[in-house]
Amino acid sequence: MNIVDIPADSADERAVRDARLVLGSLVEPGSRRLYELVAAYGPVEALDRLAAGHESGPLAEAAGLRLNGRPHTELAERLRERAERLGVRVLTPESGEWPARLADLRHISIDGPNTIDRDTYPPHCLWLRGPHRLDDAVERSVAMVGARANTVYGTHAATELGYGLADRGWTVVSGGAYGIDAVAHRAALAAGGLTVAVLACGVDRPYPQSNSNLFDQIAEEGLLISEWPPGTAPFKVRFLVRNRVIAALSRGTVLVEAAARSGARQTLRRARQLRRAAMAVPGPVTSELSVGCHEELRREPHEPVRLVSTVEQVLEEVGGIGELAPVPRGAARPQDLLDPMEKQLVDAVPRRGGAYAEQIAADAGVSLRGALAILPSLVLRGHLREHGGGYARPLPDRRKA
Numbered sequence: 231m232n233i234v235d236i237p238a239d240s241a242d243e244r245a246v247r248d249a250r251l252v253l254g255s256l257v258e259p260g261s262r263r264l265y266e267l268v269a270a271y272g273p274v275e276a277l278d279r280l281a282a283g284h285e286s287g288p289l290a291e292a293a294g295l296r297l298n299g300r301p302h303t304e305l306a307e308r309l310r311e312r313a314e315r316l317g318v319r320v321l322t323p324e325s326g327e328w329p330a331r332l333a334d335l336r337h338i339s340i341d342g343p344n345t346i347d348r349d350t351y352p353p354h355c356l357w358l359r360g361p362h363r364l365d366d367a368v369e370r371s372v373a374m375v376g377a378r379a380n381t382v383y384g385t386h387a388a389t390e391l392g393y394g395l396a397d398r399g400w401t402v403v404s405g406g407a408y409g410i411d412a413v414a415h416r417a418a419l420a421a422g423g424l425t426v427a428v429l430a431c432g433v434d435r436p437y438p439q440s441n442s443n444l445f446d447q448i449a450e451e452g453l454l455i456s457e458w459p460p461g462t463a464p465f466k467v468r469f470l471v472r473n474r475v476i477a478a479l480s481r482g483t484v485l486v487e488a489a490a491r492s493g494a495r496q497t498l499r500r501a502r503q504l505r506r507a508a509m510a511v512p513g514p515v516t517s518e519l520s521v522g523c524h525e526e527l528r529r530e531p532h533e534p535v536r537l538v539s540t541v542e543q544v545l546e547e548v549g550g551i552g553e554l555a556p557v558p559r560g561a562a563r564p565q566d567l568l569d570p571m572e573k574q575l576v577d578a579v580p581r582r583g584g585a586y587a588e589q590i591a592a593d594a595g596v597s598l599r600g601a602l603a604i605l606p607s608l609v610l611r612g613h614l615r616e617h618g619g620g621y622a623r624p625l626p627d628r629r630k631a
Contacts, residue, residue, distance in 0.1 A: 396423025482507025
């Protein structure tokens with residue numbers, strides 16, 4: 231596979247590829263204005279207009295600072311060389327393995343001064359480390375996010391869900407952070423499944439550094455992806471920016487454990503905005519790290535978040551028709567096989583001592599004839615025993631004591 235995975239049989243295709251590389255590095259990802267500029271003029275002309283100073287405003291100023299007087303062709307060459315040197319692939323919307331779901335990001339932009347809510351548009355390029363096609367990897371995928379300072383409970387829940395999803399052939403998508411993210415990635419890898427880490431920095435310097443062994447394993451067996459070119463530092467706001475990509479790549483997002491102000495709740499909000507399945511795992515009411523999940527579950531019906539506690543329940547939300555979770559049931563009891571009248575008669579027999587058929591029938595509210603027809607059968611099946619001419623409960627099985 232080519233380092234830059236886009237057809238390069240013509241000068242026009244190479245020009246589009248290079249323009250996307252540069253546009254993806256000139257301003258922060260998700261820019262509405264840049265998306266509109268590219269939609270109006272195409273990647274090549276949009277870049278030319280920015281470089282030539284034909285545009286004005288914050289977008290043009292930010293692009294000018296990063297170009298710093300250099301020709302954009304020089305920047306494109308440097309980006310290509312960096313990808314080659316690092317063994318990194320770069321995908322653009324023209325690439326064969328570009329995930330179609332990312333296009334939905336253009337629908338969730340909200341007008342206003344808050345750039346996080348306004349600049350939600352699709353990436354112009356993605357940098358990847360890993361052996362798999364991105365479109366195939368995320369076709370059947372679920373995002374799992376949650377607290378960084380996770381509890382033992384959260385670790386258990388994320389491990390069960392991550393392992394179970396991967397074991398059933400689903401890709402686990404997360405952000406590679408401390409806590410629930412890392413637990414979900416490790417669980418998927420332990421199951422021999424696929425996992426994708428969406429980073430808020432360059433793929434050559436994944437953050438946090440203490441997870442470097444995990445990132446190396448993901449790069450070998452799964453995928454590391456980022457909107458930012460190699461060398462980019464993990465600024466705090468970039469984690470919020472990348473959350474929209476985690477939600478967009480996946481069929482649904484599960485919030486495993488989250489405090490009231492957890493950033494992971496924003497990923498779940500993106501899933502709701504994108505009309506993806508939004509799910510949350512309930513936790514102990516005494517835990518601060520369950521407050522965020524419980525608040526999400528209390529949402530109004532028009533923006534629902536489904537409660538999930540098992541892999542089967544997650545798959546019921548994101549899977550195909552017929553993938554329904556089994557209804558939880560308690561342990562089977564012998565009386566489960568009795569019909570309603572039989573249950574009435576058994577319940578009417580005293581728990582201590584015995585009673586005659588007439589008394590049992592009266593207490594159960596059935597006819598004596600009906601009771602006399604059924605009581606012998608209940609004895610034969612072990613639900614009652616004969617006692618002094620009447621009937622009593624079975625003797626306790628001392629072997630189970």
